[in-house]
Amino acid sequence: MNVKPDFSKNANQATTAPAFLSVWDLHAYYGESYIVQGISFNVHEGEILALLGRNGAGKTSTLRSIARLGDPQVKHGEIWLDHQPLHNMASHEAATVGLGLVPEDRRIIPGLTVEENLQLAQIAPPIGWSIERLYDLFPRLGERRKQEGITLSGGEQQMLAIARALARDIKVLLLDEPYEGLAPVIVDEIEKTLIHIKEQGMTTVIVEQNAVRALELADRAVILDTGGIVFDGAAAEVLENEELRAEYLAI
Amino acid sequence: MDAILLQILNGLDKGSAYALIALGLTLIFGTLGVVNFAHGALFMIGAFCAVTVQRILNLSFETIDETKTDFLGNPAKVKTAYVESWFGPETGAAIIDWSVPLAILFAIPVMLFIGYVMERGLIKHFYKRPHADQILVTFGLAIVLQEVVKYFYGANPIPTGAPDVFKGSFDFGVMLGFDPNAIIYPYWRLVYFAFSALIIGGVFAFLQFTTFGMVVRAGMADRETVGLLGINIDRRFTIMFGVAAAVAGLAGVMYAPINSPNYHMGMDFLVLSFVVVVVGGMGSLPGAVLAGFLLGVLESFASMNEVKSIIPGIDQIIIYVVAIIILLTRPRGLMGRKGVMED
Amino acid sequence: YTNEPTGGTVTLGFNVPQTGPYADEGADELRAYELAVEHLNGGGDGGMMNTFSSKALQGNGILGKKVEFVTGDTQTKSDAARASAKSMIEKDGAVMITGGSSSGVAIAVQGLCQEAGVIFMAGLTHSNDTTGKDKKANGFRHFFNGYMSGAALAPVLKNLYGTDRNAYHLTADYTWGWTQEESIAAATEALGWNTVNKVRTPLAATDFSSYIAPVLNSGADVLVLNHYGGNMVNSLTNAVQFGLREKIVNGKQFEIVVPLYSRLMAKGAGENVKGIHGSTNWHWSLQDDASKAFVKSFGTKYGFPPSQAAHTVYCQTLLYADAAERAGTFNPCGIVEALEGYEFDGLGNGKTLYRAEDHQCFKDVLVVRGKENPTSEFDLLEVVEVTPASQVTYAPDHPMFAGGALGTCNSGA
Amino acid sequence: MFGLDKKDTTLLIIVACLALFAPFILNPFPTGSAMAQFNAGYPDLMQRFVIFGIFAIGFNILFGLTGYLSFGHAAFLGVGSYSAVWMFKLVGMNVIPAIVLSVIVAGLFAVVIGFVSLRRSGIYFSILTLAFAQMSFNLAYSVLTPITNGETGLQLTLDDPRVLGVSQTADGSIPVTSLFGLEMRSTYEMVVGPWAFQFNVGYYLCALIMLVSFYLAVRIFRSPFGMMLRAVKSNQQRMNYTGLNTRPYTLAAFVISGMYAGLAGGLMASMDPLAGAERMQWTASGEVVLMTILGGAGTLIGPVVGAGFIKYFENIFSKINDTVLHQWFAFMPDGVEDFMVFVVHPFIGKGWHLTLGILFMLVVIFLPGGLVEGGQKVKNWIKGRGKSEDSKSGKTEPAE
Amino acid sequence: MGILEVKNVGKRFGGLQALGDVNLSVKENTVHAIIGPNGAGKSTLLNCLVGKLIPDTGSVMFDGQSVLGRAPYEINQMGISRVFQTPEIFGDLTVMENMLIPCFAKRDGAFELNAIGSVSGQKDVLEKAEAMLVDMNMADKRHMHAAAMSRGDKRRLEIGMCLSQEPRLLLLDEPTAGMARADTNNTIDLLKQIKEERDITIAIIEHDMHVVFSLADRITVLAQGTPLVEDDPQNIKGNPKVREAYLGESA
Numbered sequence A: 001m002n003v004k005p006d007f008s009k010n011a012n013q014a015t016t017a018p019a020f021l022s023v024w025d026l027h028a029y030y031g032e033s034y035i036v037q038g039i040s041f042n043v044h045e046g047e048i049l050a051l052l053g054r055n056g057a058g059k060t061s062t063l064r065s066i067a068r069l070g071d072p073q074v075k076h077g078e079i080w081l082d083h084q085p086l087h088n089m090a091s092h093e094a095a096t097v098g099l100g101l102v103p104e105d106r107r108i109i110p111g112l113t114v115e116e117n118l119q120l121a122q123i124a125p126p127i128g129w130s131i132e133r134l135y136d137l138f139p140r141l142g143e144r145r146k147q148e149g150i151t152l153s154g155g156e157q158q159m160l161a162i163a164r165a166l167a168r169d170i171k172v173l174l175l176d177e178p179y180e181g182l183a184p185v186i187v188d189e190i191e192k193t194l195i196h197i198k199e200q201g202m203t204t205v206i207v208e209q210n211a212v213r214a215l216e217l218a219d220r221a222v223i224l225d226t227g228g229i230v231f232d233g234a235a236a237e238v239l240e241n242e243e244l245r246a247e248y249l250a251i
Numbered sequence B: 001m002d003a004i005l006l007q008i009l010n011g012l013d014k015g016s017a018y019a020l021i022a023l024g025l026t027l028i029f030g031t032l033g034v035v036n037f038a039h040g041a042l043f044m045i046g047a048f049c050a051v052t053v054q055r056i057l058n059l060s061f062e063t064i065d066e067t068k069t070d071f072l073g074n075p076a077k078v079k080t081a082y083v084e085s086w087f088g089p090e091t092g093a094a095i096i097d098w099s100v101p102l103a104i105l106f107a108i109p110v111m112l113f114i115g116y117v118m119e120r121g122l123i124k125h126f127y128k129r130p131h132a133d134q135i136l137v138t139f140g141l142a143i144v145l146q147e148v149v150k151y152f153y154g155a156n157p158i159p160t161g162a163p164d165v166f167k168g169s170f171d172f173g174v175m176l177g178f179d180p181n182a183i184i185y186p187y188w189r190l191v192y193f194a195f196s197a198l199i200i201g202g203v204f205a206f207l208q209f210t211t212f213g214m215v216v217r218a219g220m221a222d223r224e225t226v227g228l229l230g231i232n233i234d235r236r237f238t239i240m241f242g243v244a245a246a247v248a249g250l251a252g253v254m255y256a257p258i259n260s261p262n263y264h265m266g267m268d269f270l271v272l273s274f275v276v277v278v279v280g281g282m283g284s285l286p287g288a289v290l291a292g293f294l295l296g297v298l299e300s301f302a303s304m305n306e307v308k309s310i311i312p313g314i315d316q317i318i319i320y321v322v323a324i325i326i327l328l329t330r331p332r333g334l335m336g337r338k339g340v341m342e343d
Numbered sequence C: 001y002t003n004e005p006t007g008g009t010v011t012l013g014f015n016v017p018q019t020g021p022y023a024d025e026g027a028d029e030l031r032a033y034e035l036a037v038e039h040l041n042g043g044g045d046g047g048m049m050n051t052f053s054s055k056a057l058q059g060n061g062i063l064g065k066k067v068e069f070v071t072g073d074t075q076t077k078s079d080a081a082r083a084s085a086k087s088m089i090e091k092d093g094a095v096m097i098t099g100g101s102s103s104g105v106a107i108a109v110q111g112l113c114q115e116a117g118v119i120f121m122a123g124l125t126h127s128n129d130t131t132g133k134d135k136k137a138n139g140f141r142h143f144f145n146g147y148m149s150g151a152a153l154a155p156v157l158k159n160l161y162g163t164d165r166n167a168y169h170l171t172a173d174y175t176w177g178w179t180q181e182e183s184i185a186a187a188t189e190a191l192g193w194n195t196v197n198k199v200r201t202p203l204a205a206t207d208f209s210s211y212i213a214p215v216l217n218s219g220a221d222v223l224v225l226n227h228y229g230g231n232m233v234n235s236l237t238n239a240v241q242f243g244l245r246e247k248i249v250n251g252k253q254f255e256i257v258v259p260l261y262s263r264l265m266a267k268g269a270g271e272n273v274k275g276i277h278g279s280t281n282w283h284w285s286l287q288d289d290a291s292k293a294f295v296k297s298f299g300t301k302y303g304f305p306p307s308q309a310a311h312t313v314y315c316q317t318l319l320y321a322d323a324a325e326r327a328g329t330f331n332p333c334g335i336v337e338a339l340e341g342y343e344f345d346g347l348g349n350g351k352t353l354y355r356a357e358d359h360q361c362f363k364d365v366l367v368v369r370g371k372e373n374p375t376s377e378f379d380l381l382e383v384v385e386v387t388p389a390s391q392v393t394y395a396p397d398h399p400m401f402a403g404g405a406l407g408t409c410n411s412g413a
Numbered sequence D: 001m002f003g004l005d006k007k008d009t010t011l012l013i014i015v016a017c018l019a020l021f022a023p024f025i026l027n028p029f030p031t032g033s034a035m036a037q038f039n040a041g042y043p044d045l046m047q048r049f050v051i052f053g054i055f056a057i058g059f060n061i062l063f064g065l066t067g068y069l070s071f072g073h074a075a076f077l078g079v080g081s082y083s084a085v086w087m088f089k090l091v092g093m094n095v096i097p098a099i100v101l102s103v104i105v106a107g108l109f110a111v112v113i114g115f116v117s118l119r120r121s122g123i124y125f126s127i128l129t130l131a132f133a134q135m136s137f138n139l140a141y142s143v144l145t146p147i148t149n150g151e152t153g154l155q156l157t158l159d160d161p162r163v164l165g166v167s168q169t170a171d172g173s174i175p176v177t178s179l180f181g182l183e184m185r186s187t188y189e190m191v192v193g194p195w196a197f198q199f200n201v202g203y204y205l206c207a208l209i210m211l212v213s214f215y216l217a218v219r220i221f222r223s224p225f226g227m228m229l230r231a232v233k234s235n236q237q238r239m240n241y242t243g244l245n246t247r248p249y250t251l252a253a254f255v256i257s258g259m260y261a262g263l264a265g266g267l268m269a270s271m272d273p274l275a276g277a278e279r280m281q282w283t284a285s286g287e288v289v290l291m292t293i294l295g296g297a298g299t300l301i302g303p304v305v306g307a308g309f310i311k312y313f314e315n316i317f318s319k320i321n322d323t324v325l326h327q328w329f330a331f332m333p334d335g336v337e338d339f340m341v342f343v344v345h346p347f348i349g350k351g352w353h354l355t356l357g358i359l360f361m362l363v364v365i366f367l368p369g370g371l372v373e374g375g376q377k378v379k380n381w382i383k384g385r386g387k388s389e390d391s392k393s394g395k396t397e398p399a400e
Numbered sequence E: 001m002g003i004l005e006v007k008n009v010g011k012r013f014g015g016l017q018a019l020g021d022v023n024l025s026v027k028e029n030t031v032h033a034i035i036g037p038n039g040a041g042k043s044t045l046l047n048c049l050v051g052k053l054i055p056d057t058g059s060v061m062f063d064g065q066s067v068l069g070r071a072p073y074e075i076n077q078m079g080i081s082r083v084f085q086t087p088e089i090f091g092d093l094t095v096m097e098n099m100l101i102p103c104f105a106k107r108d109g110a111f112e113l114n115a116i117g118s119v120s121g122q123k124d125v126l127e128k129a130e131a132m133l134v135d136m137n138m139a140d141k142r143h144m145h146a147a148a149m150s151r152g153d154k155r156r157l158e159i160g161m162c163l164s165q166e167p168r169l170l171l172l173d174e175p176t177a178g179m180a181r182a183d184t185n186n187t188i189d190l191l192k193q194i195k196e197e198r199d200i201t202i203a204i205i206e207h208d209m210h211v212v213f214s215l216a217d218r219i220t221v222l223a224q225g226t227p228l229v230e231d232d233p234q235n236i237k238g239n240p241k242v243r244e245a246y247l248g249e250s251a
């Protein structure tokens, strides 16, 4: 039932610009339930890819598979990041070769202060931005550095989650709904930050329900539906394609 | 007055034993969140490390002495320890005499190894399982460890003495201007007290002055996210477990001269150490230590006849009464952290 | 009657602690039971069957039936012990239950046997109550008791420590401890000793330091430890650690007394027992023919000398078998009749009487002392005095044994 | 039937059949054969199976549904036993008033302990219940001896005052417990060839009460109340913000399970009129926890299975000794026989704890969710081999 | 007089004045939106209304009765239901059971010991829950464990649960965060429909301006713990203070 991804097009692109992060024929399960049903896509160095789709389409599951978290269990498929086979790694190993994930629900660690949450990210090498630099980027966090992370407001937590990912020296940043629960001004700010780090060469995959904003930011888009890819192409193309937007994004 | 002072001293010493045992338990239970019913067994194995070292040092060859007879009237066999024949009777006897302190050296690697094997082979698979499953599996393990020890060493207590220099007691009373004999204290218990302080301090320093403690705490709260930050939390959990096992073991080694080790001594301490840890508050090391001392001192006071005549049987239940009062007045024990094992 | 043996065999139930703190004692009891069965069936060297004054036993089983046995684990808990005894009665058809390593268990099982209509031969139980307020017609005890310990010890203590002493009691806080405390205090006060204090210690206590520490300052110069098993090992070890024995109080050397001794437990306390007095039911170093025969028989089979527990239960098995032979039946009421008021010799404690009024045996009691220079790992105690039975005998209506009634024998029919 | 759906009715009927035919089922081996050691069909053990079954069923109502892990439930069992024995001593030998009183007293006790302990949750709750139970045990063992008869345990004596009955029977023994004259201990023995089956009045009374208790438990599980208890376990916060007061729910569950424990205690005393303090010790509380987890916490039948499992080991394995082993392996050549005995020896008789410990570990490692869920997995696996894989949906239903 | 009257409410966390001096009046049968930057104290205010927090100063009256000092379940029984910022549902229970519980709470009150009657026998409650599932478009997920649902679905379930209690005041804390556009639109429709069909007052916190402007009759802008302005939607959009503090240029 899932449309076979237009692989040839990717492959063609790959010859011109070699994929930086490449996911090939990924199948993942939560226990018995088959969720990610054969997904393949490439992300090129320095680009922003928007991964879109309805609730329950499998976006989070895909990101989690890439980040090598135990659930869902990847039963088949390959994931390459900068010539490193992620699919053979545990999540902490994937993190040390440069993968950064900002999970949905932010996952701020209870019992640790804001600063400790950031310090935690800088224990295992390689280390990215300094904590002071992160406070410059998110002054609100600097003001609350001694507060327990989970008592932050929703938006502040989101900032902390992004800051925590940047505290590590990463090659690719996976963002799972980074704008969720943020005030429009902050969304603007984070968008600026993303552009800023993109300029510095960061490769980003962004999952977002605010599809328009994500598409405006992204270079390319992949649309998922019930665990399979239904579109893979330029972001602008989605914005122009009424049918696609209506059917899969309801915009 | 001197009676009260005496009981304070006593309580502090008792408390140091409780604190030390609870410290090991709280590393696993309060910090890793694993309900470890095998902790008492680890303590017991520590004590049996002392027994084993004593046995090893006493390994002997037998010669037949025609002048004596054994209980059946046959010529008696006389045993001579190898150490004594190698190092000469005097040095040999001295080495045997010091078997308990020597056992510390023996126990550290043994306990680290046991902790390692236990964590890697068993506990590792149980972090995500319900607490009930953890109870069942560690209780099963505790029984197995106990029975194995019983199989080799029997059920009777095995006397394991401290070195001769520590025999006898120290007269505090005279020092403080009381009558002689008013406040006496066995030397070995003083050693135990000092040793506990040392270990407790060491563990605190390790967790306080390194990020290790923070990482483990974080890992317990959310393993997945810690993994996303590039930290190999499994390895740290293993180390933590090894340290906890070693602390439990050392507490056991040093306890051997105080009371002769037997195979079920761990179970005797198990309930008490859980109470101490919980009263101290889940996830709090200082809490566990404080609760250990507090309960030790209160227990000592309750054992005084003056107190018992007011409330009969109070020494039987004092620990539980205090536990109930503390848990009802302070929701998370003395110094517990929020959200640790509260559901 | 219950479980009347119909085939060529008769089944006895050996109910001992196989797990828990008394497991080693239980194991030794089991060894003795097996030895007794072997001897009854005509195997081995016959052991004490050769020295026993009654010659009814032929070495062909009991009443011509081969003796078989089943074993169970009491776990030193009344419930478990009763469950185990019940399974022997209900499932295995045992006609007699024997064993035990604590008074609570013995009394519980004795009560059960009375109701079920089988004979109970109590093993190690030292509480006055077993043949006092909890006595039962179907139960017999071959062990001595708290009162007898006191009566036996008192004269020895008088010789050793004089009549002007101040005693401090530490007592395990349950029935056995209380009865022993009462007995010893009464016996020593009769000598003129003063009882300074009686302190109860919790059953679950493992560290007695807070109970020992105040002793020296109380003016006492003798410490009596009414503890058994692990409690005894720990309290004695603690007392010695505190250096009590090196102290001089009231111008006298401080002394410790452990009224009930057992070799296995003395071993647990190690060097701390040296020079400490107490009483015991039997010891392998006794030189009478019966004891020698038993030690030889046991020692040859197992390689070490038997404990008092082993001796007791061996005797019990023989006595039961003998009673059945003499009565010509396994009917509990026949056995009770044969044992009541029965007098015999040759089982290691001299002339012995099973008193009809309370089913308590009266025989010599040993006063022992921890040996200063043991020659082997079994040689821990030395016999100081064999107190003759007459000195430890009391009237059946003695107040320490008052209350309760023997009732009538129950055959379960 | 009985207001249950089909699946539950089937389960109830199976349990009823098992209980009814237990004397046959548990005695599969002919008396006197080498395997007869493994027979469990004698009154005392059968009674224990069902009594501990009741205890565990009740415990599971609290633990399995609400997730509150009480470590002091044995206290209720002990209190129930004491009440029942006092009833026999003072009032009469009929078991009905004794059982009723034990349930009531245990219930009152549970109200008090539950009211205090339920102010905390998680491990703090567990330790509070443990503390109460240990206090009860320690006091019963020593200070409360006038009421509990301490170490020895409360027993009937020849001079009990018993207002509705005699202190002693005509032949001078203690009267036995009965149900309106039907003696609990009377047993009919049926001999079929080499087999002997025992039908005991006490057992059937216990079994009947167990069935009623089990039926009630099923009803509770399927009731709105049961669903609320599961909701408590799942998310108390949501409960509160949905207008539900969690405290009365948990307290009700606590008291109900305490009454089950009291019932078990009363039955125990009715079968064998003795009540000992050890029944209240933490190890006894721990035992019911183990039974429940071993069988499968939160499942209907699991606790009963777990109770049977542990009691079987305690009573059967502990009784196997070397002599029995030699009988089993007698057919082998001498050397092999001795070797086999040597190998098996550490695991039986005095080593039964070892076997039990190993089995605990094996069960929990390989059958997460307990014996019942393990059994279901095996069933599914066998079924699944017949059909092809068709369980793709992520739907999981709570096990029975 | 509004159905909800908040007067001079203040709340401090250590050194942080999370709520300064909040006055708020919500009129019956209106939708009142509370917007404001992250960390403004919106969720804190809600917590003060439902009994999760007790304010340091001020009073909260619902329908003429004070809610302060009452337990959360009592407040709920007065007719206030709340949807949380991170979904709070019964993860171990099925979707159907999740829906049943509030229906029981509505029918039976805070505590009802119906331990013998079976759930399947309670026809009225079953029907009501079923109808709600259909309304929320989740009937097909009836037997699923709630924990296994995607996050958007969890949030819709929670809204459904609150609605089935037929509250008089419904508090929504970012109900559509992380929801796909299509579902967001559905939710807006649903809320509109409910507002028309029932006597219900809604207070909603949202960062999605589309939602806010589609629903709200009245808007309060909260900033740093104090109300900045309160006005009708059309006026808010143009308010320069609001633009600066909250909306940013992209709105």
Ligand SMILES: Nc1ncnc2c1ncn2[C@@H]1O[C@H](COP(=O)(O)OP(=O)(O)OP(=O)(O)O)[C@@H](O)[C@H]1O
Pocket (backbone or CB within 6 Å): A030, A033, A035, A053, A054, A055, A056, A057, A058, A059, A060, A061, A062, A071, A104, D394, E147, E148, E149, E150, E151, E152, E153, E178, E180
């Ligand atoms: N732990 C789990 N167990 C079983 N199924 C799960 C689990 N987590 C998610 N699923 C299922 O997997 C499917 C995909 O979920 P996923 O979270 O990847 O979706 P998503 O695209 O991120 O949706 P959303 O936009 O709502 O976050 C959903 O149908 C969900 O029900």
Ligand SMILES: Nc1ncnc2c1ncn2[C@@H]1O[C@H](COP(=O)(O)OP(=O)(O)OP(=O)(O)O)[C@@H](O)[C@H]1O
Pocket (backbone or CB within 6 Å): A144, A147, A151, A152, A153, A154, A155, A156, A181, E013, E014, E016, E018, E036, E037, E038, E039, E040, E041, E042, E043, E044, E045, E085
């Ligand atoms: N328990 C607490 N302890 C300390 N500070 C807290 C606590 N709860 C909230 N705060 C602080 O109070 C402020 C207000 O938080 P609140 O959650 O109410 O914000 P909000 O308006 O809901 O923001 P958002 O839109 O991001 O969810 C924040 O700065 C937060 O860090």
Ligand SMILES: [Mg+2]
Pocket (backbone or CB within 6 Å): A059, A060, A061, A104, A176, E150, E151
């Ligand atoms: Mg998602």
Ligand SMILES: [Mg+2]
Pocket (backbone or CB within 6 Å): A153, A154, E042, E043, E044, E085, E173
């Ligand atoms: Mg908020």
